[in-house]
Each structure stands twice: as C-alpha cells, then as structure tokens.
Amino acid sequence: MGFYAIYEQLRQHFGPKDWWPADTAFEVMVGAILTQNTAWTNVEKAIRNLRSADSLDPQIICALPHEKLARLIRPSGYYNIKTRRLQAWCNWYLEYGGYEALDKLPTPELRAEVLSVYGIGPETADDIVLYAFNRPVFVIDAYTRRIFSRLGLIAGDESYDDLSALFEQELPTNTALFNEYHALIVNQAKHICQKKPRCEQCPLAPDCLFFTGRH
DNA sequence: ACCCAGGGTCATA
DNA sequence: TATGACCATGGG
Numbered sequence: 001m002g003f004y005a006i007y008e009q010l011r012q013h014f015g016p017k018d019w020w021p022a023d024t025a026f027e028v029m030v031g032a033i034l035t036q037n038t039a040w041t042n043v044e045k046a047i048r049n050l051r052s053a054d055s056l057d058p059q060i061i062c063a064l065p066h067e068k069l070a071r072l073i074r075p076s077g078y079y080n081i082k083t084r085r086l087q088a089w090c091n092w093y094l095e096y097g098g099y100e101a102l103d104k105l106p107t108p109e110l111r112a113e114v115l116s117v118y119g120i121g122p123e124t125a126d127d128i129v130l131y132a133f134n135r136p137v138f139v140i141d142a143y144t145r146r147i148f149s150r151l152g153l154i155a156g157d158e159s160y161d162d163l164s165a166l167f168e169q170e171l172p173t174n175t176a177l178f179n180e181y182h183a184l185i186v187n188q189a190k191h192i193c194q195k196k197p198r199c200e201q202c203p204l205a206p207d208c209l210f211f212t213g214r215h
Numbered sequence: 216a217c218c219c220a221g222g223g224t225c226a227t228a
Numbered sequence: 229t230a231t232g233a234c235c236a237t238g239g240g
Contacts, residue, residue, distance in 0.1 A: 036222040077237040121223045
C-alpha cells in the first residue's frame with residue numbers, strides 16, 4: 001500500500017477532521033508552541049486561560065510579565081521555557097509586520113523565516129506554515145514515524161528533512177491533502193491504537209495496520 | 216508509582 | 229553528526 005492509498009483508507013474511516021482546532025491563525029501559532037511534547041488536553045487549558053484573561057493576542061503576550069504569562073500557560077507544562085518561546089515568537093511576529101507581511105513570502109522563505117525563531121523547530125514550523133498559512137508542507141511527528149515504520153515504508157530514524165521530502169515527493173502538492181493527512185495520523189494514534197493488548201477497535205483490524213504503541 | 220504526551224535547545228564528544 | 233540532560237503538567 002502506498003502513501004496515498006493509506007491516506008484514502010484513513011480518510012474513509014475517520015475523516016474529515018477539519019484541522020487545526022483553533023479560531024484564528026494566531027491561535028494556531030500559540031497552540032503549535034504550547035503542544036511541544038505535551039498532551040493537547042493540557043494545551044486546551046492553557047489556551048482557555050489565555051482567552052479568559054483576554055491575553056490571546058501578540059501585543060498582550062509581549063507586554064505580560066514573565067511570571068504572569070507563565071501562570072496562565074502553566075497547565076501546558078514547561079511553562080518557563082514556553083513563556084520565553086511564546087514571547088520570542090510574538091516579538092518576532094509583530095516586528096516582522098504580522099500575518100499579512102509574512103503571508104507575502106513564498107513558502108520556502110516563509111518556512112525558513114519561521115524556523116529561525118527561537119523555540120521553533122522543524123515540526124512546530126511546519127504546523128504553523130501548514131495550519132496557519134495554508135501552505136503545502138508535510139508535518140512529520142513521532143506518530144508519523146511510528147506508523148510508517150510499522151508499515152515498513154520508512155526506517156523511522158531518518159532526519160526530519162529526509163522524511164518531509166519523501167512524503168512531499170510521494171504525494172501531490174496539495175494543502176488540503178497535507179492538512180487532512182497529518183490530522184488523520186494524529187487522530188489514528190490518539191484515539192485508536194494505544195489499546196492493549198491489541199487494537200480490536202481499529203476498523204483496519206485484524207492486522208491493526210496502524211498500531212502505534214507497544215504490546 | 217510509573218509512563219507518556221501533536222519538541223526544542225544547549226553542552227559535549 | 230549524534231547522543232544526553234533538561235524542561236513540567238496532567239491523564240492513564
């Protein structure tokens with residue numbers, strides 16, 4: 001089964017997922033930073049705190065004292081580091097001229113600029129470029145590695161750039177496709193395949209094709 | 216009590 | 229290039 005066929009299977013069983021769960025592009029950026037190595041349920045609490053404090057805004061986040069911002073995002077973990085990353089992002093974002101200025105850049109330049117910001121690695125950058133700027137880049141995460149190495153299509157320990165190049169080569173360059181595909185991968189990993197001892201609830205059983213955990 | 220979650224940076228070899 | 233330490237909460 002090829003990369004596109006796997007997408008079609010997932011899409012048929014679970015889609016459409018209508019990602020990213022956020023009201024605005026800026027909220028996507030905040031969520032992408034806060035969810036680094038962190039369960040999304042914890043990020044939701046942090047974002048709720050920011051919204052309740054009327055602080056889901058780049059100017060306000062920049063102006064907030066470290067301790068105050070850290071307290072708001074505390075449920076998302078690593079709150080001291082993420083406070084620095086959030087403020088670094090918002091400072092850069094405003095200094096650059098905001099969404100409209102960045103959206104003028106071609107995709108490779110946009111990705112490079114985003115990636116240059118402190119606290120933004122390849123996955124967070126691609127989350128932002130894909131889900132906030134609607135550009136066709138394929139997001140690679142731990143689930144992608146587990147699922148596709150389990151399927152025998154990759155080794156799993158390739159570099160991030162090697163894997164994103166592979167996926168982008170194997171699939172048509174299409175923002176909606178990349179958006180939905182990554183959403184389906186995360187959905188699959190989170191809601192179906194962490195069961196022990198086998199994934200009997202998986203519609204793709206009996207082979208539990210998309211098993212992602214350990215038995 | 217232990218394991219892990221929609222990673223990234225920095226120091227070291 | 230490639231490991232390892234570090235960051236920290238909340239749910240299973």
